[in-house]
Amino acid sequence: MLGGRTNHWGRYSFRNGPYDFKPKSRDGLGFDWPLSYEDVAPYYDKVEMLIGVYGDNNGLENTPDSPDGCLLPPPKPRISDLLMQNRAKGMGIPVVAAHRAVLTQRLDYNRLPAKLHPGNAFAQRIVSEAMQTRAACFWATPCGRGCSIRATYQSTTVHIPPAMASGNLDVLPNAMVREVTVNAQGKATGITIIDKTSGKERHASARVVVLAASACETVRILLNSRNAQFPQGVANSSGLVGKYIMDTVGSSLSAQIPLLESLPPYNDDGAGGAHIYAPWWLYKEQLAGKLNFPRGYHIEYGGGRAMPSASTGASMEWLTGGSYGRKFKEDARRYYGSFVSFSGRGDMIPNENSFCEIDPSKKDVWGIPVLRFHWKWSEHETRQAAHMQQTFADIISAMGGKVRGKPQLDGAKAIAQGGLIIHEVGGAIMGDNPSKSVTNQWCQTHDVKNLFLTDGAPFPSNADKNPTQTIMALAWRASDYIVSELKKGNL
Amino acid sequence: MSAPEPTSSGLGLERRIERRVAIRWMLTAAASLPLAQIRLRGDPYAPIDTKGYGTDPELAKTYNPGDVWPLTLSVAQRKTATALCDVIIPADAESPSASSVGVVDFIDEWVSAPYPQQRTDRPLILEGLTWIEEESQKRFSKAFPDLSSAEQSAICDDVCFEPNAKASLKKAARFFARFRDLTAGGFYTTPEGMNDLKYIGNTPLATFDGPPPEVIRRVGLA
Numbered sequence: 001m002l003g004g005r006t007n008h009w010g011r012y013s014f015r016n017g018p019y020d021f022k023p024k025s026r027d028g029l030g031f032d033w034p035l036s037y038e039d040v041a042p043y044y045d046k047v048e049m050l051i052g053v054y055g056d057n058n059g060l061e062n063t064p065d066s067p068d069g070c071l072l073p074p075p076k077p078r079i080s081d082l083l084m085q086n087r088a089k090g091m092g093i094p095v096v097a098a099h100r101a102v103l104t105q106r107l108d109y110n111r112l113p114a115k116l117h118p119g120n121a122f123a124q125r126i127v128s129e130a131m132q133t134r135a136a137c138f139w140a141t142p143c144g145r146g147c148s149i150r151a152t153y154q155s156t157t158v159h160i161p162p163a164m165a166s167g168n169l170d171v172l173p174n175a176m177v178r179e180v181t182v183n184a185q186g187k188a189t190g191i192t193i194i195d196k197t198s199g200k201e202r203h204a205s206a207r208v209v210v211l212a213a214s215a216c217e218t219v220r221i222l223l224n225s226r227n228a229q230f231p232q233g234v235a236n237s238s239g240l241v242g243k244y245i246m247d248t249v250g251s252s253l254s255a256q257i258p259l260l261e262s263l264p265p266y267n268d269d270g271a272g273g274a275h276i277y278a279p280w281w282l283y284k285e286q287l288a289g290k291l292n293f294p295r296g297y298h299i300e301y302g303g304g305r306a307m308p309s310a311s312t313g314a315s316m317e318w319l320t321g322g323s324y325g326r327k328f329k330e331d332a333r334r335y336y337g338s339f340v341s342f343s344g345r346g347d348m349i350p351n352e353n354s355f356c357e358i359d360p361s362k363k364d365v366w367g368i369p370v371l372r373f374h375w376k377w378s379e380h381e382t383r384q385a386a387h388m389q390q391t392f393a394d395i396i397s398a399m400g401g402k403v404r405g406k407p408q409l410d411g412a413k414a415i416a417q418g419g420l421i422i423h424e425v426g427g428a429i430m431g432d433n434p435s436k437s438v439t440n441q442w443c444q445t446h447d448v449k450n451l452f453l454t455d456g457a458p459f460p461s462n463a464d465k466n467p468t469q470t471i472m473a474l475a476w477r478a479s480d481y482i483v484s485e486l487k488k489g490n491l
Numbered sequence: 492m493s494a495p496e497p498t499s500s501g502l503g504l505e506r507r508i509e510r511r512v513a514i515r516w517m518l519t520a521a522a523s524l525p526l527a528q529i530r531l532r533g534d535p536y537a538p539i540d541t542k543g544y545g546t547d548p549e550l551a552k553t554y555n556p557g558d559v560w561p562l563t564l565s566v567a568q569r570k571t572a573t574a575l576c577d578v579i580i581p582a583d584a585e586s587p588s589a590s591s592v593g594v595v596d597f598i599d600e601w602v603s604a605p606y607p608q609q610r611t612d613r614p615l616i617l618e619g620l621t622w623i624e625e626e627s628q629k630r631f632s633k634a635f636p637d638l639s640s641a642e643q644s645a646i647c648d649d650v651c652f653e654p655n656a657k658a659s660l661k662k663a664a665r666f667f668a669r670f671r672d673l674t675a676g677g678f679y680t681t682p683e684g685m686n687d688l689k690y691i692g693n694t695p696l697a698t699f700d701g702p703p704p705e706v707i708r709r710v711g712l713a
Contacts (some may be wrong), residue, residue: 009696066655075699075701075702076699076700077699077701077703078701078702079706079707079710079712081709082702082707082712083710083712086712114709137699138695138696138697139692139695139696139698139699140692140693140694140695140696142693216579220507259710260710261709263706263709263710264692264703264705264706264709265689265690266702266703267691267694267696267699267700268691268692269693269699270699271699294610305687305688305690305692306692307690307692307693308679308680308684308688308690309676309680310676310680311672311676312675312676312679312680313675313676313679314671314672314675314676314686315668315672315674317653317654317668321652321655322650322651322652322653322655322668324578324579324647324651324671325578325579325580325581326581328579328580328671328675329580329581329583329586329687332675332679332687332688333687333688333689336688336690367657439524457605463685489597
């Protein structure tokens with residue numbers, strides 16, 4: 001689908017912190033990135049200014065502040081947010097403005113383009129024009145179905161229209177990429193695609209090939225690009241393509257809060273997603289060895305009088321004793337808006353048991369071999385999931401709430417299945433050593449100089465911070481590098 | 492329970508119904524067609540053999556019940572479902588009954604759809620409708636829709652809360668719970684249902700001002 005994963009996401013837009021790029025240096029586990037926070041920070045600034053991210057600067061550990069002029073003001077908390085924030089504060093858990101890619105005010109189309117594309121009047125003009133097509137959030141309509149006024153960021157409304165306007169973009173819809181083609185000199189020459197409307201094979205040639213097919217699909221394309229020169233797949237001399245795939249650690253708990261029952265009605269829609277969240281708060285305790293797991297998580301939280309949905313009024317027996325009839329209608333009114341949910345989103349450390357490879361027999365409808373997956377959480381993750389459950393139960397208790405079901409303190413049962421949080425990254429990790437990594441810090445494959453991977457595949461770690469903004473920052477950084485290398489004649 | 496906020500994994504889809512089904516549902520609730528215009532599957536236990544909307548539906552098109560997959564419920568099953576919907580959500584001073592806003596059409600759509608949750612619900616709902624008619628005949632020698640309110644309640648009281656249901660009625664209780672969930676979901680997503688809950692969002696605002704002082708005071712945070 002044009003626009004890919006940006007068409008359906010929660011729009012959480014976080015920066016990795018300094019620790020997140022050097023995790024092995026901090027706790028001895030996983031891999032360090034071949035770059036630091038300072039290398040990526042200017043690109044985080046640009047991404048925030050381009051796409052529009054609301055949030056606040058709170059000066060919290062490993063939770064970077066943005067320079068002035070990057071973030072948009074966050075929306076006011078909902079009543080369910082205020083209650084949680086108040087009770088969590090008493091437990092030492094900071095609850096601050098979420099960072100999400102929704103315009104709470106119009107982008108400053110006079111100021112920002114010059115910061116994004118200094119010295120490039122042409123780029124400034126088309127970016128300014130694109131920014132003018134986006135309105136500020138009007139706090140209505142379901143964001144998940146696409147935003148008619150372009151207040152939410154997605155590729156189809158923010159990147160593709162100005163790229164089309166530049167005259168430098170051709171979109172080939174319905175093109176299923178099968179492989180990257182290479183010449184005798186080991187340079188990428190383009191891609192072979194299957195036209196899904198006709199089933200015919202076509203070739204698109206290129207000076208530089210950039211794969212951003214989502215981490216696993218990029219891996220699949222590389223592994224399917226086999227020839228005499230690259231018998232293990234293009235850019236896979238290390239044998240590491242497909243290795244070290246990661247997802248986010250996830251675990252959830254929901255509750256009913258009597259204090260939120262039967263409140264006077266007010267418009268609680270807001271920005272159609274979280275206004276607040278809790279960044280990881282136990283770095284010091286972790287470093288001091290006081291916790292039995294090495295990496296952190298943040299808490300995503302929701303509640304309130306959201307637009308009634310398929311599940312409104314459902315599964316309330318644990319509160320109602322199975323009411324029906326007029327009593328059921330009264331119960332539905334009473335409890336509507338009093339439910340809250342907590343979702344932990346945590347760091348996963350890459351491991352040898354979590355990888356994907358080409359399935360020896362299965363092919364998709366186009367005859368292209370598919371991936372098969374191997375997955376194992378380690379105790380680093382399952383213990384973290386158990387900690388999430390206990391924390392959520394404690395906050396719910398402090399809110400005077402009732403946990404729905406029971407907190408699952410067996411981490412192996414509490415943790416969401418790998419892949420379910422759909423934050424898949426890794427599979428072509430970056431590093432300085434070509435025998436231990438697939439790309440360098442510029443997302444450029446070690447083996448094929450004019451082949452770049454700009455999705456989550458090059459991530460050598462998966463911080464608790466949701467990956468999208470880091471993917472965008474690294475893609476922008478890689479793009480600048482590609483232009484610079486082309487100018488030098490290096491590609 | 493009420494829908495959680497979208498989390499970072501897309502839209503919290505692991506806890507939500509399939510999006511296209513939701514779209515379908517809204518359209519269905521809005522367009523309750525006369526039965527004659529609707530294609531019927533015939534055998535209510537026939538396997539689902541349609542693919543659904545596929546990967547690229549026409550989002551701007553108004554689909555009518557039966558357009559994408561054949562419907563399931565017979566005239567008799569629709570009568571039973573209508574009566575049960577209205578036992579669960581009857582009209583009161585705040586809002587009309589579930590059946591009067593198209594919830595039976597929605598349930599028919601639901602049990603006919605080819606997606607995993609709907610396929611799972613299909614036998615539970617269809618067998619449950621049969622069970623409640625048999626139970627009605629056994630106890631009162633009348634069809635469920637023809638029973639008095641007290642008689643209908645006598646049956647529903649035995650199955651409305653699974654933990655309290657007799658062992659022989661556990662399955663019927665699971666049916667009742669699921670039917671109640673579907674009835675509620677169908678009802679509260681109509682304009683009448685939203686109005687009943689005093690949902691006043693989804694209206695364009697110049698600013699989002701957060702909760703009013705009265706709400707903050709009531710929660711004890713003023």
